[in-house]
Amino acid sequence: MILLFSRIFLEESQLPVLFSKLQFVDVPEGEVIESKDDQFSFEQAFLLQILSEILKERLGDVTVSKDVALFVFEIFKKSIGVLEHAMRGNSGLPSGFTRVDVLGYSLTILRDICAQDGIRGNMVDANDVVDVLLSYGLIELLLSLLGALEPPAIIRKGLKQIENQDSASCYSKPCPYKGFRRDIVALIGNCVYRRKHAQDEIRDRNGILLLLQQCVTDEDNPFLREWGIWSVRNMLEGNDENQKVVAELEIQGSADVPEINALGLRVEVDQRTRRAKLVNIPSSEKSL
Template identity: 65%
Template sequence: MEDAMLKFSLPENILQPLFSVSNSSTLDETLELLIEASKTPGGRLDLGSKNILPVVLQLSQSLSYPSGHDILLLSLKLLRNLCAGEMTNQNLFIEQNGVKAVSTILLSFVGLDSDSDYGIIRMGLQLLGNVSLAGERHQRAVWHHFFPAGFLEIARVRTLETSDPLCMVIYTCFDQSHEFITEICGDQGLPILAEIVRTASTVGFEEDWLKLLLSRICLEESHFPMLFSKLCPVGTSGNYESIEFKVDVFASEQAFLMDIVAEILNEQINKMTVSSDVALCVLGILKKSAGVLDSVSTCKSGFSAGSNAINVLKYSLTILKEICARDAQKSSNEHGSVDVVDLLVSSGLLELLLCLLRDLEPPAIIRKAIKQGENQDGAASYSPKHYPYRGFRRDLVAVIGNCAYRRKHVQNEIRERNGILLLLQQCVTDEENQFLREWGIWCVRNLLEGNVENQRVVAELELQGSVDVPEIAGLGLRVEVDQKTGRAKLVNVS
């Protein structure tokens, strides 16, 4: 009955061609049959030769809501399939002003709030994505109809169904266009990107389009600082060197963005170059998050395990670890290039990391040694800070170790800051810091490689008041407790 009602309300010049091609007499069955046929390249080519796309496009514009909802979804699905890599249909879609028609449909559904409505938007975006893959002319048609207002409205729809295909459309349009890159990173485009991140941080993502989008914007185009600032909580500033320490200085969306950027770097470390602007921005964020941590360390409540500041602290260290993992020779061999690691070190990275490491309570094995030393010798006690998250110590050691790789001036600075003993202390297993021992050994190896002065410091460690711990003895080291401070250190058994 419903199909009959739709049939009589639609023009014959729309229904008859569809019924003729599908050899069916009901609209829903016709569309289902054509959708099945359009799943193969041969089927799409055949339907393109029969000029079906303009008819289906006209059908989608003739349907009323909500009675025609299901037929509209089938129509968009058929259009999506027809434009999947078939140039004839992709060109017909542009020539028939299909972008404008689909734009009108999609934006009329943005304000609605049901899963079925989101399905309409998703199908329409997938259609536009397929059309955009055809080339510059098609990309320009989509971009000019949707940027900025249309993209912004859809980006504010907080659903996974619409977020993934929206990222596909935007990325496909600007990927080869310097003009569109400039626009999406400008005053009108950044709000769109910020809304995309807010949506993804709420509902997640399943496809890789979000990572492709953020990789291009944040790293290749070096617009991470601007996007990160755009996600600031209300009432705060993007200047992470000057704002007042507050627990809520970071938003969850900012932590989410840093998490994604860290994943991107981890996946593409050998082919991804990080600019000095991005690296220094991350260092500023690290300083701010560490400062927030310090400012609340005396509070009774402290941080919760999932606080934004702690997450930002964690991801900033992860990003810096990946940045510093690049071989120093890669930078020095590039003519006129800036060594980002050297820039970070000269901007206070090493000093900050060593300070944070010194402030921590020692690993469990070292704490055991300290306790024994206090019982035996009455050594003074001190009040160390606790871990803000599991793995914090390991991350600090990892960044320091990567910084020291084949950089003698970094090795020297660590020695001059009395960091060698501190880092030797990290060559132990620790339940709260998985792989600490491995990162500690890597770090010490980098400290000593090719550096006679650092090797001499280790060789000349004096044996006094040692405490035997089997786990450390197995490494050829032993623990000693400083009688004045109560702090432990590691020395060579030989």
């Protein structure tokens, strides 16, 4: 079955046909429903789940066609509307919500499609599929989504002291499932792997600092730090312009982090080097 699904739905271009036929398969007979692009059925989400698992297991063996890659990208774009009303997810995929699962599995499929050239050693065909996705605005969309998300949990805790933070956070979107931010960062990292034009696009769209901010631990996104480091590494590899931007960054200030303060430490910025450092909190301040 795995081989059959791989051949029919990933390597050939039959996915759009079945996916469209599954759209309203779970609607009771006789019920009239308006067709909307952002409405998905449980069966559609389940099909994407199967394909995501197959692609993850056979990452180096399956060749995904450009038509299938673009179709999954279209599904992903149509599914992001769920973020407008999504609550913070309490679990990973499957989340138990059809629209969230469609969003997540289409994202992970794209992530693994863009990882294939790294597995195979930069084969031309794999690069071609990724470059097609990039030409349709994949990087621009991912940076926009990442920038719209609320900060990782550890950063949110440190920002509670900043005035008007609560009112500002209402404009930020939570991760609809645990790992959503991580999967976006992973997809970006795979896209920029040894592709200078993709690396340059990150810089041109002011995304370098945004990616650097993902190199933290986050209870809502397991392994975010590892994927963040991987993405930054790929963004900088062989790109002097990006390396120069990072080298010229300066720390502008610091925020108190309760977990660090509990250890009797605080973060200060060295005025000479503009680097962060940990210092002991004086005894006189501890009693305040």
